[in-house]
Amino acid sequence: MNRLLSELIASQPLVINVEGPPGIAIAGFNSDSRLIRPQEMFFALAGEQRDGNAFIENAIAKGASVIVSQQMPAHIRPDITYVQVSDIHQFMAETAARFYQTAGLDMTMIGVTGTNGKTTIATLIHHLLTAFSQPSIFIGTTGIHVAGTYYATDYTTPPAFEIHRIIREGYDRGAKFLIMEVSSHALKLKRVWEMAFDAAIFTNLTHEHRELHPTMDDYFQAKSKLFDMLKPGGFALINTDDPYGEKIFQRGLTLQQTFFDYGKTAKAFKLTGSQFDHTTRLQNIYLTHNNAEEIFKTRLIGEYNAYNVLAVYAAMTSLGFDSKRIQSELPSLPDIDGRFEWLRAGDFSVVIDFAHTPDGLEKLLTAVHTIRGKGRIITIFGCPGSRDPSKRPLMGAIASRLSDFVIITTDDVHFEEPAAIIHDIIRGMTTNHYKAIEDRRTAIGEGLKMARAGDVVVIAGRGHERFQYIKDEKKPFIDREVLKEEATKLQLSIN
Template structure:
């Protein structure tokens, strides 16, 4: 039997009303999921405050409540624990409730604006190829020793993380790789986890709707490395302007990877084409199936992690050479007759979009046109909308602005925000088509033999959210459907 006292170790408690020997059958952050004997942790979220649902949780069977303030009225038989930070308490309590699973794994966290999913996925694939049972927590999917589970967030809530890590331990996993988002760091969802290492990919303007300033966004990302233990490793991208800043105060063992400077993990691109990358990593020449400079950085990060975990470098490079990336990351198809190349990519930040379009430019062999279909999400950072629109026009022969996930916003207003950023040259290159399906169809209609179409922003996502309703929508599926019609 697990008691409340057992799992409150390390939690900063202000006061207690009730019996700490109360049994805890489960932990819940959502009052709708509470069962008899559960402990409800009332966390203040971005949109809702868990304090409002304490009575509902008790009515559903909760026997203990953890919150930052006590409710005005207490109920007999219910134990109330007031804590300094409910989000942090949730992480620490979940860690103890599930038997400290991160301590029984080699857990590696990957953070940064772009590349998190690809690096985490490549690590999972690499260590699986090396013969280990592994776990993966990513934007695209969660995996436990080969079994696939749907992912709903880049980084799940603290209770879900620990429950998944427990499953990984029970399944015999030795390693786990997870994306660590800035939201998760700031909301203390990773509190209580023991990381064997951390990776920084890069940082560019994103999530400013949440963090408000770029400096705050940087500070939050840096917190992850500041909190790593001395026995861990910290690997950072030396070519990023903030790469060294990220590791400034870490007590972990610090390493860097680079394409442009001297570093522990040094790479050089020899050739970049449709057949993949040929590059040297620490003076060893290797052909990889992945395409683009951004993937060269991803490969260096993965090689760095494997080196820090003392895997044989030759075997690591051999396995990496045949791996493919994550779904929806430079995911492409080519039409059989016209040889039109259609690329689906998750690029949803200015930097990611520019990187993908620069890579496409390098793939061009002649005067092939580049047509970009791109939108911006609703209820998110508005500052990047005009920037992304101009980037699409700068690097494309034709840009089609369309809906991404407009959520509660009017797609027409989002398109206006994008159009506002265009210079005179950009205004001659774009179309605005709010219907995403129609925008993709139009791009294919405009394309000629050998042309390249980029469909950016949603990548692996299988839905589109409009006015709070999620409907099935898959960019790659749409692309393949229209390609099938073209080739008939």
């Protein structure tokens, strides 16, 4: 697929200046100079760690034919076209939408936003759509699924040019639905600009991403933008037990779209209770909708997952799917990678979960209390480096309060010293029932050695993630695989 640059930038008010031939053909896009292919457009983005303008020559060497930036480079080559724009993020989205011609496609688009719960809700909807024989696209933290094909990703919400490429590919392969996690980064950086959603879901808003959002209000304003992107006639599902959700809901009542509330205090989809069944190892979820009581069974544990399942039920029924069929499908849906993966290790249990925020860790450990019986909870976790340091002591306090023993270790340290990150976590610890082990593999092995019959070892913070980032190094590291390897050394079977 090729398009002329002149067609892509025609009547484009964001374009300030063009140097070089505008009639050049474009074959695709990228913002990573290492991945550029011939005839592609390179977006020189100013990132958190690096400025893309410093890699323009690298992109040209790889075959880039057009360079887009908010500033013209000092050195202009006559064989390359340079486009200066006022807003590179918005320009990227608008240009990608034109290139892949995604506007107005006959596809139901569902966006999920919030601090926690996005992956679980989006994945369950994707699994249910598959069970209902509805071809769909999934875009989220755990990867990208396009009508049965899986692609790995490093993003919760990928760059705009990737989103529109995926939508076009999925549509051409028969996809009728798009379900995607929409991060605050994506909303603030306009990755989902030029998209119109049929349904939007808000889960909650808690402490996270302070490196991008200096205040909670800034974080809230970013998340709120999703609900301005609803189509006329679209609907929103809002967790109004969350105070930020209540703000969105009240604002939504003044709009032309339909806003439904869900939660314990909601009127539309009311959560009336949840209970873990130790015999079946399923959670029973009780809800009321249209004055009718419903009971759902799921392998997902904890009250926070009751909220997630309620949101899924609300979305699917609002889209017109049969509630009884949803009930029957839920208990047998595939596990969600890195989300409350409950495993047996001999006579004790292991739970692997992505919980990486104070609220997420608290909800995870509270859920673990419902399954542990009389055993101990041994929690292994760390916090990322080069990110919001204020959450570290908060997570230390939560781990020490809700665990019998804590092993503090590393996550993605990026460009920070592991010892400094661990020190920040220790500042929040309220007991001395902990130890610090920098190497995450060693920490997991130590947790297994400590465990006794009936204990639960919780490995938190990374979940599905496939790599650990240490300075410039990207090391393969999957908690589940490392767990199995360390268990084998101890002659333990994981299942």
